[in-house]
Amino acid sequence: MDLDVRRLRVLYExxxxxxxxxxxxxxxxxxxxxxxxxxQLAREAGCELLERSGRGVVLTPAGHVLADHAKRIIGAxxxxxxxxxxxxxxxxxxxxxxxxxxxxxxxxxPAAARALAxxxxxxxxxxxxxxxQSRLDLYSGTLDVIVLQEYDHVPTPLASDLDRHPIARDxxxxxxxxxxxxxxxxxxxxxxxxxxxxxxxxxxxxxxxHACRLAGFEPDIxxxxxxxxxxxxxxxxxxxxxxxxxxxxxNVPSGVHIExxxxxxxxxxxxxxxxxxxxxxxxxxxxxxxxxxxxxxRSDLEPVAAIR
Amino acid sequence: MDLDVRRLRVLYExxxxxxxxxxxxxxxxxxxxxxxxxxQLAREAGCELLERSGRGVVLTPAGHVLADHAKRIIGAxxxxxxxxxxxxxxxxxxxxxxxxxxxxxxxxxPAAARALAxxxxxxxxxxxxxxxQSRLDLYSGTLDVIVLQEYDHVPTPLASDLDRHPIARDxxxxxxxxxxxxxxxxxxxxxxxxxxxxxxxxxxxxxxxHACRLAGFEPDIxxxxxxxxxxxxxxxxxxxxxxxxxxxxxNVPSGVHIExxxxxxxxxxxxxxxxxxxxxxxxxxxxxxxxxxxxxxRSDLEPVAAIR
DNA sequence: AGATCCATGAAGCGATGCTACAAGAAGACT
DNA sequence: AGTCTTCTTGTAGCATCGCTTCATGGATCT
Numbered sequence: 001m002d003l004d005v006r007r008l009r010v011l012y013e014x015x016x017x018x019x020x021x022x023x024x025x026x027x028x029x030x031x032x033x034x035x036x037x038x039x040q041l042a043r044e045a046g047c048e049l050l051e052r053s054g055r056g057v058v059l060t061p062a063g064h065v066l067a068d069h070a071k072r073i074i075g076a077x078x079x080x081x082x083x084x085x086x087x088x089x090x091x092x093x094x095x096x097x098x099x100x101x102x103x104x105x106x107x108x109x110p111a112a113a114r115a116l117a118x119x120x121x122x123x124x125x126x127x128x129x130x131x132x133q134s135r136l137d138l139y140s141g142t143l144d145v146i147v148l149q150e151y152d153h154v155p156t157p158l159a160s161d162l163d164r165h166p167i168a169r170d171x172x173x174x175x176x177x178x179x180x181x182x183x184x185x186x187x188x189x190x191x192x193x194x195x196x197x198x199x200x201x202x203x204x205x206x207x208x209x210h211a212c213r214l215a216g217f218e219p220d221i222x223x224x225x226x227x228x229x230x231x232x233x234x235x236x237x238x239x240x241x242x243x244x245x246x247x248x249x250x251n252v253p254s255g256v257h258i259e260x261x262x263x264x265x266x267x268x269x270x271x272x273x274x275x276x277x278x279x280x281x282x283x284x285x286x287x288x289x290x291x292x293x294x295x296x297x298r299s300d301l302e303p304v305a306a307i308r
Numbered sequence: 309m310d311l312d313v314r315r316l317r318v319l320y321e322x323x324x325x326x327x328x329x330x331x332x333x334x335x336x337x338x339x340x341x342x343x344x345x346x347x348q349l350a351r352e353a354g355c356e357l358l359e360r361s362g363r364g365v366v367l368t369p370a371g372h373v374l375a376d377h378a379k380r381i382i383g384a385x386x387x388x389x390x391x392x393x394x395x396x397x398x399x400x401x402x403x404x405x406x407x408x409x410x411x412x413x414x415x416x417x418p419a420a421a422r423a424l425a426x427x428x429x430x431x432x433x434x435x436x437x438x439x440x441q442s443r444l445d446l447y448s449g450t451l452d453v454i455v456l457q458e459y460d461h462v463p464t465p466l467a468s469d470l471d472r473h474p475i476a477r478d479x480x481x482x483x484x485x486x487x488x489x490x491x492x493x494x495x496x497x498x499x500x501x502x503x504x505x506x507x508x509x510x511x512x513x514x515x516x517x518h519a520c521r522l523a524g525f526e527p528d529i530x531x532x533x534x535x536x537x538x539x540x541x542x543x544x545x546x547x548x549x550x551x552x553x554x555x556x557x558x559n560v561p562s563g564v565h566i567e568x569x570x571x572x573x574x575x576x577x578x579x580x581x582x583x584x585x586x587x588x589x590x591x592x593x594x595x596x597x598x599x600x601x602x603x604x605x606r607s608d609l610e611p612v613a614a615i616r
Numbered sequence: 617a618g619a620t621c622c623a624t625g626a627a628g629c630g631a632t633g634c635t636a637c638a639a640g641a642a643g644a645c646t
Numbered sequence: 647a648g649t650c651t652t653c654t655t656g657t658a659g660c661a662t663c664g665c666t667t668c669a670t671g672g673a674t675c676t
Binding site for chain 2: 002003008046047061062065066069070073077079081084
């Protein structure tokens with residue numbers, strides 16, 4: 001007669017991921033188990049919650065309603081745990097952090113190290129994630145904190161039930177082979193050279209195109225690299241110029257010349273996102289880690305100077 | 309790592325009933341099971357939730373916090389069920405109604421019969437309850453609707469998370485042995501006769517005393533009856549007069565004379581109480597029953613005329 | 617048409633939660 | 647004081663539940 005909250009969790013995950021197999025993967029069980037739980041839940045609810053659509057399933061109206069309630073219930077449970085942890089006032093438990101590669105290495109790792117040093121009972125787990133996937137994992141509780149980037153001309157919309165915690169501004173840098181000599185950051189001087197940029201559809205590529213067009217030319221992109229380390233290696237080999245955010249400039253090859261991008265300054269903003277706790281405290285462990293993350297010094301963002 | 313909602317239910321029940329044994333009875337399990345669940349919950353929570361105090365247990369601060377969250381979570385689950393039922397728009401399931409005896413017989417039973425006749429899938433269960441106990445059962449979900457009474461000079465406080473649904477006003481009647489002749493409802497004429505009243509501490513007794521004192525005398529109470537049927541039998545035997553609410557006047561013995569109590573009119577108000585659904589619908593089944601209950605005709609409240 | 621992916625069902629096994637019973641602690645009664 | 651009662655907690659055993667594995671049935675893509 002009563003709805004089982006554990007099954008509601010399963011339904012919520014299915015609604016989030018859009019399928020039984022995906023939900024099963026997120027829950028670390030087999031699709032069969034998910035299917036059985038949903039079947040039982042439908043019996044408890046007294047009506048069909050999802051129907052087959054092609055190869056997969058879609059939620060019925062009742063399924064959507066119930067999934068929405070499930071979200072609220074799961075939030076209330078998490079709030080209870082947070083309230084309890086806040087009452088104990090001790091920072092422990094696990095904090096799962098998802099971040100894109102350059103932030104993970106330059107920002108999250110040091111912050112995690114500081115937090116772990118300060119709170120011995122803390123367990124921080126860093127996962128490299130894709131932007132889109134990370135939001136699902138944040139909603140489902142697989143992740144507690146995600147670190148996102150936002151290029152200044154591409155604002156990132158954020159749902160109202162998520163909290164935004166600014167971390168840093170990360171200015172773009174112009175990098176060229178040392179053989180080319182210094183350009184003093186003038187983008188316009190590089191209208192006729194070969195370029196290295198990120199893959200189609202990435203915000204980094206859009207940012208590069210945006211900056212070049214502002215400077216009055218269309219870059220001649222010859223090479224594509226998603227990993228900034230590869231970008232640096234390509235530049236080091238003299239294959240072209242590139243625009244790279246400062247955070248990615250760690251362990252720079254010796255053949256790469258770096259200079260800050262002169263006016264107009266192009267930069268990306270880096271921020272953390274957590275599930276919003278409408279009322280009531282967040283888990284102290286999460287707050288402790290966020291404190292370390294947002295306390296990042298400006299110097300951490302300019303490793304260029306240290307390397308040059 | 310996660311708090312189990314089923315265990316939170318157990319904790320909530322313990323907080324409500326004030327003990328493990330009482331909670332176990334309400335949950336229809338053995339105290340041992342409750343104790344084990346609480347132990348497991350304490351391990352999940354990471355701190356003690358209750359401590360022994362004398363023969364029983366009391367909640368620790370953490371226990372109170374968690375029980376409070378549990379209440380919210382349970383409410384959210386119930387809201388989910390209500391939302392689902394409202395979506396199905398069909399009136400079915402079980403409605404458990406608690407009422408004091410006279411209302412149960414005169415009001416609840418006919419309303420339940422009408423509701424059952426109109427909605428074949430409905431399952432209504434009427435339970436005779438004590439006022440105090442019924443509120444706990446309402447909170448814990450053992451009952452969905454309780455019917456309470458309120459004498460006009462003794463207002464009944466109601467928590468903010470409960471909804472009040474007025475049903476009827478039930479005026480008091482003056483009943484005397486037929487041999488005494490008609491008194492035309494003047495209470496002052498009966499200052500020197502023997503009286504029959506309810507037991508110490510009952511609101512009915514307070515109401516009788518209040519009415520007599522307003523009329524300027526202290527009644528000479530010789531007999532005590534809680535059940536109004538017994539009161540009527542005692543009056544029928546010529547042992548005294550009594551003040552009885554109209555609803556109790558069913559199947560009146562032939563030797564009993566009934567007349568409405570003249571000014572000042574003393575009456576009790578009868579109302580139903582349900583758990584408040586802050587936002588979102590109530591279960592259609594409960595609404596359907598409430599509709600029948602509040603649609604009670606005035607004629608139902610004056611069976612006197614039909615019997616006289 | 618074959619191949620692939622996804623959801624669902626049946627059988628079996630391990631874990632979980634219950635009952636029954638016993639023991640210990642703290643009032644209440646005589 | 648001593649005994650009784652009441653309440654909670656612990657242990658052993660058993661039923662139920664939920665998972666995995668394996669197999670089946672649709673639906674889409676090539």
